Ligand code: HEM
C-alpha cells in the first residue's frame with residue numbers, strides 16, 4: 001500500500017537535489033569557459049566552480065538513483081484525490097521526466113567532459129531547456145495545487161506525516 005506521506009529522507013533528498021540543480025544553472029559559466037578552451041586547444045582554467053559542476057552534477061546522479069530506489073522500496077504517497085485524471089497524468093509525466101533528466105544530464109555531461117564526446121556535449125547543452133521546461137511545469141503545478149485546489153500539497157514535501 002502507498003505510504004501516507006514522504007519520509008524524512010525523501011524530503012531531504014528532494015530539496016538537496018533541487019538546490020544542487022539550481023546551482024548547476026546559476027554557476028555554469030566557468031565550466032562552459034573551460035569546455036570552450038578545451039575545444040579551442042587552449043589550457044582550461046579548472047577553478048573550484050568547474051569542480052563544483054563536475055562533482056555536484058555527479059552527486060545529483062547518485063542521489064537520483066537513491067531516490068528511485070526509495071520510491072521502489074518504500075513507495076510515495078498517492079496523488080491528491082481532488083486532482084483530475086488529466087492533472088494526475090501530467091504530474092506523473094513531469095516526475096518521470098525530471099528523473100530521466102536527473103540521470104541523462106549528468107551522464108551526457110560526464111561523457112562530454114571526460115570523453116570529449118561531441119554528441120553528448122550537444123545533448124547536455126540542449127537538454128537543459130527540457131529540464132527548465134519541466135521544472136517550470138512542476139513548480140506551477142505545485143503552486144496551483146497549494147493555492148488554487150488547496151490540497152496542501154507543498155506541506156507534504158516539507159514535513160513527514162508523523
Ligand atoms: C543534473 C546535473 C547537471 C545539470 C543540471 C547541468 C547543467 C549545465 C548547464 C545549464 C550548462 C550550461 C550549458 C550552456 O548554456 O552552454 C552545463 C554545461 C556543462 N556541463 Fe553540466 N550539468 C549537470 C551535470 C554535469 C556533469 C556531471 C558534468 C560532468 C563533468 C557536466 C559537464 C558540463 C560541461 C562539460 C559543460 C560545458 C558544455 C559546453 O558548453 O560545451 N555537467 N551544464
Ligand code: HEM
Pocket residue numbers: 010014017018019021022067071076077078079080091095096098099102135138139142143153154155156157
Ligand atoms: C529542479 C528542482 C526540482 C526537481 C528535480 C524536483 C523533482 C521532484 C520529483 C521527482 C518529485 C516526485 C516525488 C519524488 O520522487 O520525490 C517531486 C515532488 C514534489 N516537488 Fe519537486 N522538484 C524540484 C523542485 C521543486 C520546487 C522548487 C518545489 C516548490 C514549489 C517543489 C515541490 C514539490 C512538491 C510539493 C512535491 C510533491 C508532489 C506530490 O506529492 O505529488 N519541487 N519533485
